[in-house]
Amino acid sequence: xEGSYDTIFSDxxxxxxxxxxxxSGLLTPENADRIFDEQRKQKNRFGExxxxxGFVTEADIxxxxxxxxxxxxxxxxxxxxxxxxxxxxxxxxxQVEALRAVRSQLMLRWFDSANERKAIAIVSPGxxxxxxxxxxNLAVVxxxxxxxxxxxxxxxRKPVLHKLFGIDNRNGLSSxxxxxxxxxxxxRIPALNGLSIISAGPTPPNPQELLVRTLFGRMIEQLxxxxxxxxxxxxxxxxxxxxxxxxxxxxxxxxxxxxxMTRMRELNDLCMNLKETNVAIVGSVLNSGxxxxxxxxxxxxxxxxxxxxTIGYSKVGAKLxxxxxxxxxxxxxKQVVPSLPKQKTIQ
Numbered sequence: 385x386e387g388s389y390d391t392i393f394s395d396x397x398x399x400x401x402x403x404x405x406x407x408s409g410l411l412t413p414e415n416a417d418r419i420f421d422e423q424r425k426q427k428n429r430f431g432e433x434x435x436x437x438g439f440v441t442e443a444d445i446x447x448x449x450x451x452x453x454x455x456x457x458x459x460x461x462x463x464x465x466x467x468x469x470x471x472x473x474x475x476x477x478x479q480v481e482a483l484r485a486v487r488s489q490l491m492l493r494w495f496d497s498a499n500e501r502k503a504i505a506i507v508s509p510g511x512x513x514x515x516x517x518x519x520x521n522l523a524v525v526x527x528x529x530x531x532x533x534x535x536x537x538x539x540x541r542k543p544v545l546h547k548l549f550g551i552d553n554r555n556g557l558s559s560x561x562x563x564x565x566x567x568x569x570x571x572r573i574p575a576l577n578g579l580s581i582i583s584a585g586p587t588p589p590n591p592q593e594l595l596v597r598t599l600f601g602r603m604i605e606q607l608x609x610x611x612x613x614x615x616x617x618x619x620x621x622x623x624x625x626x627x628x629x630x631x632x633x634x635x636x637x638x639x640x641x642x643x644x645m646t647r648m649r650e651l652n653d654l655c656m657n658l659k660e661t662n663v664a665i666v667g668s669v670l671n672s673g674x675x676x677x678x679x680x681x682x683x684x685x686x687x688x689x690x691x692x693x694t695i696g697y698s699k700v701g702a703k704l705x706x707x708x709x710x711x712x713x714x715x716x717x718k719q720v721v722p723s724l725p726k727q728k729t730i731q
Contacts, residue, residue: 401430404448405440415439446476455528456577463575464550468517471524472576483525486669491529494636494666495613503604503614503634504666505538507658509622509650513642514671516544519617527579531612534570536582538630539619540591543584549573556585560603561594580611591619595626601633621654628657636664642671 402419405411411419411434423433431445450457457475458465465472471480494501506519516539523535537545538557546553551571559565560582573579588594607614616634621627631637637658641651658665 399451401445401448402434404451405434405444408447408451410440410444410447450475456575457528458575465573465576466548466550469520469524469548471521471528475525475528480521480525483521486522486667487525487529490638490666494664495531500608501636502608502612503616504636504638505616505618505627505631505634505663506640507618507621507627507631507637507654508640508642509620509646509654511542511620511623513620513640513646515620515640516548516617518640518669518671519615520545520548523579523581523613523615524576526613526615527573527576530578532578532580532610533613533615534580534582534607534611535615536617537584538595538616538626540584540588540594540626541619541624543587545581545617546583549581551581551583553583553585556583558585558588558591558594560585561597561599562588592624592626592629596629604633621657622650628661628663631658631663632661634663636666638666639668640671641668 399407402411402416406413406416415437419430419434419437419439422437423430426433426436428436431440431448434440435442435445447457447459449455455475458472460467460473463472467473470477471483474480490504494504506515506522508515516537519535523533526533535545536557537543540558543553543556546556549571551573555565555567555569557569560569569582569585571581571583573581594600604614614634616630618627618630639651639655639658655665
């Protein structure tokens with residue numbers, strides 16, 4: 385661990401809760417003084433006194449605590465990042481808790497510093513299965529862990545990540561692979577420490593040819609020197625062939641499916657194609673589809689906590705990695721032989 389314990393503790397206590405609330409515009413200095421007086425009288429914490437007096441909300445206190453402990457997240461209306469990136473706005477919700485469970489399993493089983501595994505492709509058989517949504521939110525929770533995280537939009541046909549994060553798409557992955565990048569294409573996301581994004585860039589006429597070039601593989605190798613985690617969003621594998629090429633470059637894939645939408649035959653075909661190209665299928669994620677959020681009017685994808693087996697791989701939720709148990713073959717049904725009627729003896 386770098387730095388001394390004194391340095392670590394001084395970093396955590398740079399600002400008090402009151403100072404953070406005042407500097408964020410959530411509390412006036414006059415009201416802060418009144419809270420201090422109430423705190424001394426009641427002998428309780430500053431946050432408890434502030435909420436009791438009605439000057440701030442519990443959400444404001446959570447925001448201040450996250451800043452104090454270097455756990456960044458965004459307040460609604462203060463960023464260009466879409467509110468559908470729920471991990472950036474509501475990190476304490478059940479949805480994001482499920483994402484953190486996936487993150488933990490990936491950190492333990494794939495992103496191993498000893499083996500220098502740093503890249504993984506997020507794939508799914510078809511469109512509208514929550515692949516980009518999942519990749520965006522997973523990237524946020526990795527950055528909140530403190531990992532230097534890079535999210536790359538390699539869907540050069542219908543990219544959406546630049547819209548989710550409110551960044552420019554005039555330069556991006558297609559610009560790099562075609563040798564037309566005129567400036568730095570890596571965007572840092574303000575207020576989300578450690579999160580960077582490479583957008584897809586202008587839509588090329590030959591996306592598949594660009595993504596199979598050796599330059600793409602060299603680019604990933606170079607970026608691995610600067611980042612701890614690289615997540616690749618991909619086009620739907622059942623529609624476009626380049627998803628398998630992208631997964632081959634990263635060496636691993638996390639398969640996303642959507643409840644009541646993804647067909648098992650398409651999911652099986654995708655997994656078989658990945659296996660045939662020696663791509664490690666790290667696990668599978670079952671997206672429960674669209675669900676109306678309680679606190680706003682948007683419809684958000686959610687990660688189901690239940691598990692679904694897909695050709696021998698464990699389901700998602702708290703667990704995600706390949707199952708060590710071999711697939712059990714179905715037991716053969718007992719054949720029932722119909723009894724023949726007794727023959728009458730002819731006299």
